[in-house]
Amino acid sequence: MSRFPLLCGMDCYFLDPLGNVSLTVPRQPMNPFIHLLQTQSETQHLLQRNRQALLAGEAADVNNCGYHELVYRLFLETETIGYLMLSACRGDERDRQAARQAWTRLASRGSRISWNLWSKHWTSLPVQTAEQREAWCQTLALYAHEAMRQLETDLHPEPQTLPSLVRRTCELINHQHKETLHLKDVADTLGVSAEHLSRLFHQSTGLRFREYLAETRVETACKALENSDRPISEIAHDSGFATLSRFNNCFRNHRDMTPRDWRKRAHMHVRKTTARNLCLNKS
DSSP states (O other): TTTTHHHSSSSEEETTTTTEEEESSSSSSSOHHHHTTTHHHHHHHHHHHHHHHHHHHHOOOTTTSOEEEEEEEEETEEEEEEEEEEEEOOOOOHHHHHHHHHHHHHTTTTTTOOOOHHHHEEEEEEOEEEEHHOOOHHHHHHHHHHHHHHHHHHSOOOOGGGGGGHHHHHHHHHHHHTTOHHHHHHHHHHTTTTHHHHHHHHHHHHSOOOHHHHHHHHHEEEEHHHOOOOOHHHHHHHHTSSSSSHHHHHHHHHHSSOOHHHHHHHHHHHHHHHHHHHHHHHO
């Protein structure tokens, strides 16, 4: 993601499935116009409304404010796991007119941003034609496909491509991750040294033993959070975590959100899917 701002002059964002910003590159956005839109409630609402319309596919090129944000939806199998976004750029004179109209509408609603400030920051946006924006959208797609391929390979390496010792280690973790499990115990079970197993496991999977163990436990917890209303502390214990605080820290490190937020998002997704199916059945 860090390469996109260098290449196109736009900030790069990773958004979660609900459209919330999870990661920004660079960490301190360099786009002064988008930063300006985030300073007041009216302009924040405009920015959020445009993004939600873009993510929902209601407009391929939202231009209510004279700027463009480019987005690509990320899929893992059939599930939307987030969005990759480049923000923002401007186009021809029609965009300048749209920017002036947007400022006029907001000023009539009490916005305190002067036209001089608005115009100055808008002018600082990188200029891209419609063809260039389309090319960047295609580049986002290519990058996302490769990134997702690598992610799936790293998290789910093909068993037949792994050394026998590593494959047996993965099987032990998958079967016993709900119990207390240490690298030395697994190495002793397999009849090798912990140092040799650690080195071979990392070379073969790209993950360290503790990282694979933690991801397996978090994945178990995710499924329980999605499919039950059991207490989070109980799910943490049954997934193999010794303490609730360790579970919460590990979950945030692996999913960039709390277990409670993960459950809330999953339930919201179920409600939206149910509502959409009802609408389709009625139609």
